[in-house]
Amino acid sequence: MRILVLGADSSVGSCVLSEARQLGFECLGTSRRTDACGGKINLDLLQPQTWEESFAWKPSVVIGCLAISNLKECEGNPQSRVVNVTAICELLDRFGRNGARTIFLSTNSVFGGDRDHGGEDEPVAPKLAYSRQKAEAERNFLAAAAQRGGARNASVVRLTRVLTPSVAPFPMWTKDLLSGKKIEAFTDFVFSPISCRYAARGLLRIGEAAEGGVFHLSGEDDLSYFDFAELLARYFKRGGVRPATAVARGVDLLFKPSHSALGMARTSRLLGIQPQQPSSVIAELAEEWAKAA
């Protein structure tokens, strides 16, 4: 496999690139930062003249990690739709026409936060601009691939929250727990975290597969930030987690899902990938923090 990671400066893309390198794949990343490319190809989604170098590299698998993923920015900036829908679909379609397997990264939030373990084939119901853009791009991306007869070579991969070692507030919580300080975590905010290594390995496995369509990479279940903080404290054999609520603290969250975990029946059946357990997410984070210390 000759893997191109579009948006290799993103938190997910940088993990995919480093995991692909570690696993010995031939791989390359793109960056829009002309000043700090660091071995990556320059590619700006909004400047199609910059796309040619990445076509010339002739990847066999293309993983599209670039996006405007800030929820507030998507609500207020119409340009975000150009990045998240129009341009990314056009770019991936060009790679598909050149014979590459293409992967579009999407999100569990296309289900609007109401569906418990929504499956790969269940209807979406996005509420936020970001999620509506992702849902629209999923449809356009898959329709374009089907139209050119490349449906088996095009995959949408919906991810739940991906935790890299630097995602807040977890490094700070861990530091505080280890130094005996108390931490406060919300009981009324759920997520279903996965580690970046799990996400990266899952994406690479999907890149190798002879099947297209929708795949899910998810944590096993919904859990609150408080539940996760307690597991983190237990891992480090510490106490000191205090429950709080976002409501009582007056924290205005733009997206407060009732459910976050995705169903993975199709993904597990076709590829043997199981949902990730929180204990495995924490063990991987702890390993990365230990390496960085």
Ligand SMILES: NC(=O)c1ccc[n+]([C@@H]2O[C@H](COP(=O)([O-])OP(=O)(O)OC[C@H]3O[C@@H](n4cnc5c(N)ncnc54)[C@H](OP(=O)(O)O)[C@@H]3O)[C@@H](O)[C@H]2O)c1
């Ligand atoms: N992280 C998660 O928990 C999560 C969960 C579900 C789905 N996803 C999906 O996974 C993908 C990656 O997410 P992420 O959190 O890793 O993203 P991220 O860290 O927010 O990075 C987004 C990347 O897109 C690049 N980008 C934005 N506009 C661009 C343009 N016009 N041309 C070229 N590059 C551009 C940014 O470049 P700069 O670095 O130069 O700004 C940045 O590197 C996204 O599609 C997201 O929707 C992520």
